[in-house]
Amino acid sequence: MVSSISDRGQSYEEEQSYDWSWYVWGARNLFSLPALILLSAFVGFGGLAREAGLPLAHLVFLVPTIWALPSHLILLAGIVSGASLFAIAPAVALAAIRMMPMTMALIPEIRAAHTKRWHLLLVSNLVAITAWVHTLQKAKDIPRRGRLPYFVGFASTMAITTTIAAALVHQLAPSLPSAVMACLYFLTPIYFATTIWNTARVRAEHLALGLGFALGPIAVWLLPQASILIAGLTAGVIAYGIHRLTISKSEQA
Amino acid sequence: MFYDSYDFWWWPFVFILIAGAVPTAIWRWAGVFLVGNMDETSEWLVFIRCVATGLVAAVIAQFVFNPTGTLAELPLWLRLGAAFGGFGIFLATGRHVFVGVLMAEVLLLSGMWLFM
Structure with missing residues (x-):
């Protein structure tokens, strides 16, 4: 006891x-x-x-x-x-x-x-x-x-x-x-690119990574003081949009 | 309001907290409060991850396209070549972060040694 x-x-x-x-x-x-x-x-x-x-x-x-x-x-x-x-x-x-x-x-x-x-x-x-x-x-x-x-x-x-x-x-x-x-x-930059590529769960994140990289210099030319915000947001929205489009297409098929 | 708006010694610390620490920490706290109440695979989290990834990619682009200081002294083609080369080797050899980082550095150094 x-x-x-x-x-x-x-x-x-x-x-x-x-x-x-x-x-x-x-x-x-x-x-x-x-x-x-x-x-x-x-x-x-x-x-x-x-x-x-x-x-x-x-x-x-x-x-x-x-x-x-x-x-x-x-x-x-x-x-x-x-x-x-x-x-x-x-x-x-x-x-x-x-x-x-x-x-x-x-x-x-x-x-x-x-x-x-x-x-x-x-x-x-x-x-x-x-x-x-x-x-x-x-x-x-x-x-x-x-x-x-x-x-x-x-x-x-x-x-x-x-x-x-x-x-x-x-x-x-x-x-x-x-x-x-x-x-x-x-x-x-290489550490970021590789770790983020590896931790991505959906392909759209890989797309966002590529788009953000490509849009970066364009945004610097457009508006240097908010370039990261502009490039990042645009890349994320486009990548997600494409992600939605491919999902709805595969659902229709 | 800017980093150097005021002459007070404490202003930059307050600036760092408001502009950097709080906007980062709120998401961690939000995660603590929302855990269990939200599906981690939900669709809007995919959107969030896309935007966050896009922003980090824009930071990466700045290192390659518009760096400051020592990197700016190297030609663009060398920065681009080393970045794409390192990342390409990373993708081709089983996606080990260490391999990608190492190869990008090797390419950058070889470029500096050969052409500058």
């Missing part, structure tokens, strides 16, 4: 807590290929920020508070082109919409029995593509109580490390050879 009460007490306690030992296992992914690629993309971003004239303090502030490289780049491009808050914020918001379905896909995987909504609101700020893809793949091999700590371990370690890397390059950029800097900057 006594032992059964203590058993119940123990299991209740277990259900009410996370297993934070998984945090370390998540953090260890810092030494993985996707983490390395992301790190180099932020090394490039640190250099870009330096060339754009962004002070170190602003860089160190904006990397972890935003924590989504497309948003970082749109904000930086906006600041450089002298765009207003009312042009930058909508472009950032539209580019970041993908955070919503990503968060929605992740939560059922990492939620434990006792998880509160405020836990998820906090943790969701770490949702970004690299740790997200990885945790979705790994979740099934981790006990429920360890999944949220595992994700936080990976994502927070990446956020801290990339901020440090970006800050270092911000300081070192003027002393690095220009060929090295060119290669670092070039990591980012």
